[in-house]
Amino acid sequence: MTLVDHRAAVTAGATVRSLAEAALERVGDDALHAFLELDRARILADADALDRRRAAGETLPLAGVPVAIKDNLCQRGTKTTCGSRMLAEWEAPYDATVVARLRDAGALLFGKTNMDEFAMGSSTENSAFGPTRNPKDPERVPGGSSGGSAAVVGAGWVPMALGSDTGGSVRQPAAYCGVHALKPTYGRISRFGLVAFASSLDQVGPFGATAADCAALYDAIAGPDPREATSADRPVESGTAALEAGVAGLRVGVLRSTFRQSDGAVAQVVEDAARKLEAAGATLVDATVDHLDLGLDAYYLVAPAEAASNLARFDGARYGTRVSGRDLADTYRQTRALFGPEVVRRIVLGTYALSEGYADEAYVRASRARTALCRSYARTFEGVDLLLSPTAPTVAFPLGARTEDPVAMYAADVFTVPVSLAGLPASSSPAGEVGGLPVGVQLVAPPFAEARLFSAMQVFDR
Amino acid sequence: MTTWETVIGLEVHAQLATRTKLFCGCETTYGAAPNTQVCPVCLGYPGALPVPNARAIELAVRAGFALGSTVSRASRFARKSYFYPDLPKGYQISQMELPINEGGAVTFEGRTVALERAHLEEDAAKSTHVGSQTRVDFNRGGVPLLEIVSRPDLRSPAEAEAYLRALRSLLMTAGVNDGNLEEGSFRCDANISLRPLGSDVFGERVEIKNVNSFRFVRLALESEIARQRAVLQSGGRVERETRSWDEAAGVTRSMRGKEEAADYRYFPDPDLPALVLDEATLERWRAEVPELPAAREARWVEAGLTEYDAGVLGQHPAVARYFDAVCAATAMEPKKVANFVQGEVLGRIGTQGLEADVPVAPAALAGLLDLLAGDTIHGQAAKKVLGLMIDEGLDAATLVKREGLAQENDAEALEAQVRAVLDANPAQVTQFREGKTAVIGYFVGQVMKASRGKANPKTVKETLERLLAGE
Ligand SMILES: [Zn+2]
Numbered sequence: 001m002t003l004v005d006h007r008a009a010v011t012a013g014a015t016v017r018s019l020a021e022a023a024l025e026r027v028g029d030d031a032l033h034a035f036l037e038l039d040r041a042r043i044l045a046d047a048d049a050l051d052r053r054r055a056a057g058e059t060l061p062l063a064g065v066p067v068a069i070k071d072n073l074c075q076r077g078t079k080t081t082c083g084s085r086m087l088a089e090w091e092a093p094y095d096a097t098v099v100a101r102l103r104d105a106g107a108l109l110f111g112k113t114n115m116d117e118f119a120m121g122s123s124t125e126n127s128a129f130g131p132t133r134n135p136k137d138p139e140r141v142p143g144g145s146s147g148g149s150a151a152v153v154g155a156g157w158v159p160m161a162l163g164s165d166t167g168g169s170v171r172q173p174a175a176y177c178g179v180h181a182l183k184p185t186y187g188r189i190s191r192f193g194l195v196a197f198a199s200s201l202d203q204v205g206p207f208g209a210t211a212a213d214c215a216a217l218y219d220a221i222a223g224p225d226p227r228e229a230t231s232a233d234r235p236v237e238s239g240t241a242a243l244e245a246g247v248a249g250l251r252v253g254v255l256r257s258t259f260r261q262s263d264g265a266v267a268q269v270v271e272d273a274a275r276k277l278e279a280a281g282a283t284l285v286d287a288t289v290d291h292l293d294l295g296l297d298a299y300y301l302v303a304p305a306e307a308a309s310n311l312a313r314f315d316g317a318r319y320g321t322r323v324s325g326r327d328l329a330d331t332y333r334q335t336r337a338l339f340g341p342e343v344v345r346r347i348v349l350g351t352y353a354l355s356e357g358y359a360d361e362a363y364v365r366a367s368r369a370r371t372a373l374c375r376s377y378a379r380t381f382e383g384v385d386l387l388l389s390p391t392a393p394t395v396a397f398p399l400g401a402r403t404e405d406p407v408a409m410y411a412a413d414v415f416t417v418p419v420s421l422a423g424l425p426a427s428s429s430p431a432g433e434v435g436g437l438p439v440g441v442q443l444v445a446p447p448f449a450e451a452r453l454f455s456a457m458q459v460f461d462r
Numbered sequence: 463m464t465t466w467e468t469v470i471g472l473e474v475h476a477q478l479a480t481r482t483k484l485f486c487g488c489e490t491t492y493g494a495a496p497n498t499q500v501c502p503v504c505l506g507y508p509g510a511l512p513v514p515n516a517r518a519i520e521l522a523v524r525a526g527f528a529l530g531s532t533v534s535r536a537s538r539f540a541r542k543s544y545f546y547p548d549l550p551k552g553y554q555i556s557q558m559e560l561p562i563n564e565g566g567a568v569t570f571e572g573r574t575v576a577l578e579r580a581h582l583e584e585d586a587a588k589s590t591h592v593g594s595q596t597r598v599d600f601n602r603g604g605v606p607l608l609e610i611v612s613r614p615d616l617r618s619p620a621e622a623e624a625y626l627r628a629l630r631s632l633l634m635t636a637g638v639n640d641g642n643l644e645e646g647s648f649r650c651d652a653n654i655s656l657r658p659l660g661s662d663v664f665g666e667r668v669e670i671k672n673v674n675s676f677r678f679v680r681l682a683l684e685s686e687i688a689r690q691r692a693v694l695q696s697g698g699r700v701e702r703e704t705r706s707w708d709e710a711a712g713v714t715r716s717m718r719g720k721e722e723a724a725d726y727r728y729f730p731d732p733d734l735p736a737l738v739l740d741e742a743t744l745e746r747w748r749a750e751v752p753e754l755p756a757a758r759e760a761r762w763v764e765a766g767l768t769e770y771d772a773g774v775l776g777q778h779p780a781v782a783r784y785f786d787a788v789c790a791a792t793a794m795e796p797k798k799v800a801n802f803v804q805g806e807v808l809g810r811i812g813t814q815g816l817e818a819d820v821p822v823a824p825a826a827l828a829g830l831l832d833l834l835a836g837d838t839i840h841g842q843a844a845k846k847v848l849g850l851m852i853d854e855g856l857d858a859a860t861l862v863k864r865e866g867l868a869q870e871n872d873a874e875a876l877e878a879q880v881r882a883v884l885d886a887n888p889a890q891v892t893q894f895r896e897g898k899t900a901v902i903g904y905f906v907g908q909v910m911k912a913s914r915g916k917a918n919p920k921t922v923k924e925t926l927e928r929l930l931a932g933e
Contacts, residue, residue, distance in 0.1 A: 074509045087508070094502060096509060195508040200732035229513050229734050306732055309541055312552020313506045317598070320508075328596070332545055354543075354727035363729060 002159045003213045006065045016054070016064030020047035020108055023066045026157045027111075032133045032142070034151040036071045037078055038111035047108055060106025062220055067102055068152045068161035071112040072119055073204070074193040075099045078109075082195050083117040083127040083145075085338040087320050096193020097228070098162060098204050098221040105220040110158055113148030117340045118311065119169055119197040121145050122412040125403055126342045133399070135177055136437055140396040143173030143412070146207070150177040153207045154438075160217045161207040166197045167299050168392075168416025170205035171428035175391035175440020178430045180214040180457055181207045182239075183416075185447045186423035187232035189218075190225035196310040198303035199230075201420045211429065211457035215239030218450065234448065242451035243458045247280050250452070252443075253287025253384035258415050262393040265434040270390045273431035273441040273460065277388070280459045287384055290376040294369040295418030300410060301353045301366035302421070308350030311343065345406065370421045377422045381446045386456060389415050391428040391440030419444050427453045429460040466656040466694065468687055469664055470622050471614035474629060475607045476639040477585070477647040478521040484584045484606035485512030485555065492645045496599035504604035506550030511733055514539075518606035519562070519737065520747055521638040522582050525608050526563030527751045528636035531580055533744060537562040539582070539734040542726045547598050548587040556583035556609075558728040562737065568612070569756050570628030571773065573621070578611040602646075608638070614653065614664065619683035623676050626650060627777055631755050635779040643675055650679055655700070656690045665690075666700045670714055673707045682707040686714050758782055765789075766797040774804055781808065787824030794828075794835040802831060806848055821852045830858035840919050843867040869918045873925070876909075876917055880925045883908045894930055902926055 001009075001019075009019060020043055030038065043066075050064040069075055072082045074092030076099075081087045095103070102109060116126035124147025125131040132147045134140040135155035142151040146163025150170070153161050154177030163170040165183040174181030182205050189204045196202060204221065208214030218239040225231040254274055259267040278284050316322030316335035323334035339347070353362035380387065392412050402409040419426045424444050431441035441460070445453050483490060486503035502510035526533040540558035561581035567574050587603035589596050610629065616622045630648055633639035640647050649672055655665035670686060673679045690700050705714040753761075759772035762785075767775075775785045785803050789796050807827065830851065834844045839862055850861045862868055870876060883905055884891055894901050902923065909922045 080508070082508070090508070092509065093507070094509075192511050193509040196733075198732075227513060228511050230732075305729060309543060309553055309727075309729070312543060312545065313508070313550060315545065315547075315552065317547055318505055318507075318550060328547065351727065354729055356725045356727075359727070359729075 001156075002210050003062070003065050003216050006159065007063045010054075010063045015047070016050040016108060017044060017047040019064065020044060020066060020110070023110065023158055026155075027152075032135055032138065032151050032155060033130055034114055034132045034142075034148040034155070034157075035068070035111045036081055036083070036114050036127075036129055036148070039078070042077065043108065043110055050106055050108060053106065058106070062102070062105045062107040062216065064106055064108050065160060066110035066158040067107040067217065068110050068113050068149055068158050069099065070115055070146050070149050070161070070163045072115060072164055072195040072197075073099055073162060074195070075109060075112065078112055080112070080195065081129070082119070083115040083129060084340070084343070085128045085321065086314050086335075087195075088128070090320050092193070094193065096204075097190035097225045099193060101221045102162075107160075107220065111152075113146070113152060113161060115148055116145035117343050118195070118307070119145040119164055119166055119202075120307070120342050120346055122168070122172060122409050123397075123399075123402065124148060124173070125399065126340055128340055131399060134396045137396065140398050140437070141176065143176035143392075143396060145169040145173075146205075147173050149207050150174050150179060150181070153177065153179045153209050156209070159209045159213045162217070162221075163205050163207055164194055164197075165203050165205045165416075165420065166201045166303060167420050168413040170207060171416045171426060171440065171442055172392050172412055174207060174428040175442075176396035176438065178433075178438030179207055179209060180211050180427065180429050181205055182214055182218055182427045182450065182453060182457075183420070183425065184218070184222060184450055185232065185425040187230050188236070188425070188448065188450065189222050190228050190231055192225055192227040196306075198306040199310060200306060201303060211454060211461050212240065212243055214427075214457065215243055215454045218454075222450070232448070237451040239451060239454040242454045245451075245455040247277050247282040247456050247459055250277075250282045250385040250456070251383070252277055252282045252284050252456075253380060253387045254284055255289065255292075255387055255389040256286050257288065257292065258389035258393075261414065262390045263395070263434070266390050266392075266394060266439050269432040269434060269439040270388070270441050273429075274388055277456060277459055280462075282456075285384060287380055287387060289373075289380045289387070289418070291369065291373045292376070292418050295373060295421055296410065296414050298366040298369040298373070299413075299417040299421055300349070301362050302370060304346040304350030305353040305363045306350070308347045308354070311339070311347060314339075342406070373418055374422045377424060377444075385445070385452065387444040389442050389444075391415060391442040395434050395437035395439060415442060423447065425450045425453055427457050429457045431460065464695070465659040466691055467659045467661070468617055468619075468683075469614045469655050469657060469667075470616035470619075470683060471653040472612045472616065472622060472625065473651040473653070474610045474626070475585075475649045475651075476525075476610060476633050478518050478525075478606040478608055478638055479640050480515055480517045480521065480606055482515055482517075483604040484515050484518050484582070485604055488604065490605050492642075494601055496597075496601060499601040500603070504550070505600055506552075512555060512731075514734065514737065515606060518582065519739075522562050522580070522606075522608050523739065523744065523747050524636055524751055525633060525638045526566065526580055527748050528632055528638070528754055529563065529566035529568065529577060529580055529610070531563035531566030531577065533739070534560060534562050534564065535739055535741075535744075536560065537581075537737045539731040539737070540728045541731045542728055544724050544726060546586070547596055548589045548603070550587065550600065550603060554584060554586060555731055555734070557581035559730075560736075568625060568629050568632065570624050572769075575615045575625055576613045578613055580608050580610040583607050583609055619680040619687070622652065622683055623680040626676050626679060628755065631777055631779060635753075635755055635758075635782070636751060641778075646674070649674060652679060652683060654683055654686050654690070656687065656694060666702045668700065668702070668714075669704045671704055671706050671717065678707060678709060681712065682714055685712060689714065755782070762796065762800075766795065767800050771797070771800045771804065775800060784824055788827050788831070791825050791828030792831040792835070794831040798835070799831060802834075802844075803827075806845060810848070810852065821855075822848070826851060826857055833858055833862060837871055837918060838862065838869065839867055840869050842919075843869065843915065866916070868916065870913055870916045871918045871921065873921065876921050877925050877929075879909055879912055879917065880905070880922060880929060883912060884926075884929060891930070902930070
């Protein structure tokens, strides 16, 4: 059921409660383990409240449609665990800006979804509470880190969900689960209330069963936020309004190098997707972005450096779980031993990247590579309106296949990470399938051209 | 024996006088119940984000102009990382590579001490150790500070103390800091080393943390100089370390050594974009900087004050403002006003009194000084009237009238009184003539007594001299 179907049902007289009950029915006992919290009583109470708002004459843009929320977004009245034992019992005392905006827009907040611990991972296997399964094949990963959100939309349980994307964490799981997702321009959607992983890269991103669902969710949450200093102070172009604008006349740059780096079958499906844009009136040209190969290495220095700093606050003193030790240092040690191995790996890497004597070779050099990459994208966009590549080099891999090999795991993000470093908006849309498993096509646009992305995403739904 | 030269550099943390904290809307009011001025941002809650306080930035820039710094058009906040319970995020938001103010200087007693920088940062929380427990009050956490770092240009504890007094006066005059040492609004860390006189390399330096009065800074430095000199003269090496001042014992004690020195892992704070200030805003803020102590003191010297007077009156902006207001309202010449304000007003009520509530308004004091300058009353009477003004809040003219303190200026009347005293004391007149001229004071006293304090003492003395010389 998409937002369009949901709205039609509501207009025809269905209550938000009845539609919520139907959604809960679809979820059943959550065979995918996509939810970390699904409080049925609270959801139904919220549905009733939305019905009362409608009865009182209030116009609700999202009409009580259920939206699942990644568990690193603060939502009053629920736990926000970040998939970590550190925050296993932590309830945020405030709503994230995006959550507050969803409440205003009349969304039904529908459970908190599973994720890699503190959003560090590409498969949702790093969750302290067990992995989520891919809705198309339960023996495979849903991608990550927003695997739970991608899975609940891919399974058709809810039409929309919020995730967060630091190096590809909405785009790659969207590709693996066969749904649409958008990572906005850095600063376009508020980060207030998103538990930070790497602050210069983190962005909240909407998932949708269709491009229209994704756009409706984007429209409800995007825009300036005075509570965030890095929020972009400029008006938002509606994604919904752009859906039918089409792609006629747009120049789409095809990043050939990424096709060569992908599985042949994946590359073929994405090639077909490009032809679909061409058929809709776009012009395809081959494109390159210099220094694209620097992306992954730079990302795995910059992101852990920021993460190590952002996660320093988890000392058990003010909130979260505290393991009391012999003295202060021992309490710190034991409390911080609650972090899982991937989080520890990145804290160590990040601490090293900023340490005296190493920072120049690590963090500073990576920051320079990042600047170079930004300039390369800007040069490429002088000649094209959009860039096209596979979202990920393969389809979803089997559970456990890469858990022992971090480098292979990191490679799942090789096409998404450079875009994040440059702060550009990017989408992933279902392009087709390989052996019954979804393949995603990634489109990248210049800063603040999200509307253009929605125009193109819509083509893949036709 | 080697002569040692002292090298001192000071780091002052001056609280910017804002109503709210540097990155959230919590109030900065001093003395509130613990943890009542806190929010998710200043407690470092997951998901909370800092937003810079525009007023704090304005005050930091104003301080930069007052200090003669180069104010940066684009500065950056950086994270300084270390684990401690008083640091809720595990890092302090400070500035490293691109501080808001670079360079600058503080001038005092004819000397100029150059500054490295004056940058913005948030204060840490306050830890109190109770038995085995540590209690943390986050009210102070996130309060805006300006860290003012001097070059190692100071050469003695006394000079360090004078620098601190001058810096405090400057910041208070500029309206960026309330100068309140008791409440921790103005705190100091000192770096100190010794080197053989004439050497141009620095010795190993020791940092003395958080000494909370000017006198203690001097005492701590003096004690540390003695300690380092003893180490060096016995052939030892001074270890690089951080020491704290033990007020009761009057010595510094080691807090942590070099091996425990932290790597703060500074990097630009990704939550805060570059702080870009446009020329028009900077020009507006520059124009709002009031007259500063150095200019003010030069103006006073021009008007006839000594450098010493100017220094004393300029030490506290409340005193300086008071002095200027009195001068503007009285016909008395500034040098005499300065003497009276220093000797009588400050002596009686102290600078603290002036800060809190001035018991004698400038206009009221000017009224008293006009009576003094116009010979309506003499100096002794003025002191008495000032006391009554403070106690009763009445104006000088009313009190002079009520107390009958208007002095006798009539020359003929005074001469008659003088003659009467001389006639009554022939023995002392003889003494005077035999060369014991000091006895004139006795005659003055007798005349004053006879007039019940009303005689103009100056005229009395002149008359005495004339009559004694003539007869
Ligand atoms: Zn606060």
